[in-house]
Amino acid sequence: MKFSTFLLCGFLSMNIFAQSGDRKGHVMTDPIPADKIPPAPVLEVSDAMKTIKVQNDFALDLVAGDNLVINPVTMVFDPDGRMWVCEMNTLMPNVDGENEEVSKNNIVVLEDTDGDGQLDKRTVFLNDLMLPRAISFVPGGILYADHTQLYFCEVLPGLKAGLQEVADKDYAKGGSLEHKPNSMLYALDNWYYNSKSSDSYRALPLDAKLPRNSKEIYKNKFFKLVKRKSDNRGQWGLSMDDFGRLYHNGNSSPITGEYLRPNSLLKNPDFSVKVGSARIGGNGVYSARINPGINRAYMKGVLTAEGKLKNFTAASGSTVYRGDQFPEKYYGMAVTPEPAGNLISARYIIEKPGSLSGKEVFPKSEILNSIDERFRPVNLFTAPDGSLYILDIYHGILQHKVFVTTYLRKQMLARGLDKGNNDRGRIYRLRSTQKGLGKQPKLSGLSAVELVNYLNHPNGWWRDTTRQQIVFKGDKTAVPAINKLIEKAGDYRGVINALWTLEGLGAVNLQAVRAGLKHDHVKVRVNALAVSEYLSDSEKNTFKAELTEYTKTTNYEEALQILMLGSDFFSGQDYQVLVDLANKFQGKKYIKESLLSGLGKDYKNFADFAKLLKDKGTQKTYVQVGKKKVLSNYNKLNKNDKALFNKGKELYFGHANCFGCHGPDAEGLPNMGPPLVKSEWVNDSKERLAKVMLHGLYGPITVNKKKYNTPMPMPGLGANPMFKDKDLAAIATFIRNHFGNKSGAVSESVFKKVRKDTSSRSTPYEVKELQ
The missing domain is CATH 2.120.10.30 (TolB, C-terminal domain)
Structure with missing residues (x-):
């Protein structure tokens, strides 16, 4: 029972005697008289x-x-x-x-x-x-x-x-x-x-x-x-x-x-x-009926x-x-x-x-x-x-x-x-009941300058809408007033909104960034660092020395944001600044990722620099960077299996909706489905994969030594008349030969045999039954 657009998940089929959501063998006993x-x-x-x-x-x-x-x-x-x-x-x-x-x-x-x-x-x-x-x-x-x-x-x-x-x-x-x-x-x-x-x-x-x-x-x-x-x-x-x-x-x-x-x-x-x-x-609810x-x-x-x-x-x-x-x-x-x-x-x-x-x-x-x-x-x-x-x-x-x-x-x-x-x-x-309602807004007729004060409103809707309206107007005459709001160092929420209003206008300036970095709220400082990416080239050159000094921070959130700036400010020997900062917070979540992402297209130059440091023994940690490609085994399949692969791809992203839980890259989605990439459940036994696809699976599952505990069972497709054994074989062939998997095709006969051998199956499999 998977809800998205306030509708639960399933597959197309209209039959007044058996519904498309039915699962073969499920005993649908009324839980309540x-x-x-x-x-x-x-x-x-x-x-x-x-x-x-x-x-x-x-x-x-x-x-x-x-x-x-x-x-x-x-x-x-x-x-x-x-x-x-x-x-x-x-x-x-x-x-x-x-x-x-x-x-x-x-x-x-x-x-x-x-x-x-x-x-x-x-x-x-x-x-x-x-x-x-x-x-x-x-x-x-x-x-x-x-x-x-x-x-x-x-x-x-x-x-x-x-x-x-x-x-x-x-x-x-x-x-x-x-x-x-x-x-x-x-x-x-x-x-x-x-x-x-x-x-x-x-x-x-x-x-x-x-x-x-x-x-x-x-x-x-x-x-x-x-x-x-x-x-x-x-x-x-x-x-x-x-x-x-x-x-x-x-x-x-x-x-x-x-x-x-x-x-x-x-x-x-x-x-x-x-x-x-x-x-x-938690996942629990407390219904009244x-x-x-x-x-x-x-x-x-x-x-x-x-x-x-x-x-x-x-x-x-x-x-x-x-x-x-x-x-x-x-x-x-x-x-x-x-x-x-x-x-x-x-x-x-x-x-x-x-x-x-x-x-x-x-x-x-x-x-x-x-x-x-x-x-x-x-x-x-x-x-x-x-x-x-x-x-x-x-x-x-x-x-x-x-x-x-x-x-x-x-x-x-x-x-x-x-x-x-x-x-x-x-x-x-x-x-x-402890406070009256706020007033009805009338923002459409205000000029950009008149709108600025509302960036500091205590209600998030007013702040968001004001920023949007100023950005839509594109009127940079409001920039001095926005800078002034930031310099007052008032409510952190208003200052953050003001910084991103400047970004929306294409008017981020050094005066505003410096003012934001003086604020006592860490989230303001982080956002001031974030928008510094949009300074003009000349102001970036001016700010670089200040940012280098700022890398001495002991604050985790600020360190993350500086690493995300990466190649916007640092190159060549200046990469040492990023290395030192990453090493200071080594092992903390998102530090490595922020460093590699922040390098942008300069990652190759950084890789050469980092290798040099490693060779000299002066780098504590070195992470290999490089392009991640979606690898396919398609070209190694025969003509018939290629046809299955193509049909499976169409179903994965179409009526079967596999991507809805496992993701368009098959790397899984949080709280929904585990990854299929390099998954032993996909690449090992064809028969086990067929059992799962036919009848479903529930319970915590371990994939590549990592445990996943999704809220609801994976539904089987075996009872759905829309999907024939050849269709299921096609999906299996696609996921076993794409996303870096290269385990070969699965024939229709495998599904026919497994369907026959498991015809008495009444519920989705529990993970331990198939291990």
Whole structure:
């Protein structure tokens, strides 16, 4: 049960007698007698709100009801606080998902015209869309994504749509509905990042120089759009903290976070390393109602003895709360919806050098819980008024058609969960009762200079939006005011935002960098070092001596950032500075990676220098650097096996969705799936691999002497009529002969024999059974 776009994972097949999510041999015994399961009627908003309980000192308000929004999945606030919402109002219209992929979905603008805190006006900005999944602002309009592509749409006065063009035809290419990119978060570094994607984007002035390792993919009269590779992250939804670090969900786990800013270790195109992400807190949840309507609730360990969901199984669009309306102790907490459990969970983020972790804010409880089975919170956002906004698709069916089991189909029909789904939706506001709401923003009419003061606002939404607006205006007359804000050395959050506003304007200057380095907060100093990469060449030359002196630091975070600067400041004999700094923190997490990434394309020159030091016995540590290639054994296969390989490649990145858990490079994804690269489970016994692919696998698994403990079992494909034995042989052949693996092809006959020999298998294998 793997959740991404608030939909659980599976494979395509529609059969009213056996569902595509069924696993051969699974005994789908109802875990709870039917007469013990409470009904799940469609509730009007007033009644639905009575089913929701929040923690003491919090209150829940309705912001928009069924008359204003239908099945909201993601959104963005504009500079005046209006909500631009993507509606998936054709999502699973019935239990079989018939007529879902039709162009009848919308992007709507919701606004509060009388200032009473409740939305009262709906404007359909775009209609006839196919399952929209991402939206963000750019100069002159919006970027949005549908089921397959990324588009630009010009916004004209009166909320009219102007020019519409495809900006990236490959944005959501391949995969099924729940395994496609989404979000388009405008991050601190002024790049757009996505969940379920390894691409990032940036909107630049038409005359701007292309950033390192990027390429131009689209241009209009307002901007040019560039694209570059990023780390593959998340499943559905994306958020960030005050330091620009990204947070997302990993399948059946709560929010996960990255210790470094995105792309920190991607400077060197010939050195590949994954930042990875850490789970923020445990996997347990505390539901208020029994939860039999979960795809595999019949399996042991999914529900508690009372019939309540035990662990996350549908983690959705999480956020890091950065508002100013909750009490201070909640600032920066991670908040995650669990739509299968009808709840929202909160965790404190705990940071230590090189790592993130978390703990429950409300031990053995949740910040919000509902006993309404149709309450489906799928995305969360810090709002301009400082509160937390909740998007509720209010949908009886949560599981997507490609995964539905016969058990779940029965559950849905028994309680009428297939009815009343595509004409409703709710947006709620979770607020503290200890403080009033903030004011409605009116930022669109302000000049760049007038906007600067808002960079220091206590609410993260205001800071982020202000930075974006100043960057979009491209007005460098604001630079003196921004420098002044940095020099005041006030709230660290405002200073960090100001530094990256200068980067967005192409106006990073030595005055600002020096001022940032004097701040008493280490995160400000780290970000001042980070933006020094964008100084002019002449100012870099001036700053080099100061940076060299700064390498004497004893602070781990500053050392990481200096190493990431690498070739921007050091070359030749000056490499000694980097060697000394790396040696000082030898063995600490990300030190080696930061050094090698920071060298950029100068890694060969550094390698020669480092070898010389090693030969002289003056270097404590030497790391070989070089280009990492995706090695393929394709050319050594015969004609028939090459055909299998090609078919397997198509399936791996297509309908089989293998890349969704194991990654497009097969090196695994955090909290999702282990690596296939050099995996003994892939390259050793063909028969064992066939057993796993046919019937699935669960339990902690060791690959290359490293232990992986993913939250949910790997599903088998054997019972899915979409995949024949030849298809499975093709996938096996591809993964055994790509990504550096070279173990030869697997024939269709292997799968036929294993299928016959294991026909009585009723559950996924436990790892120890196959060792």
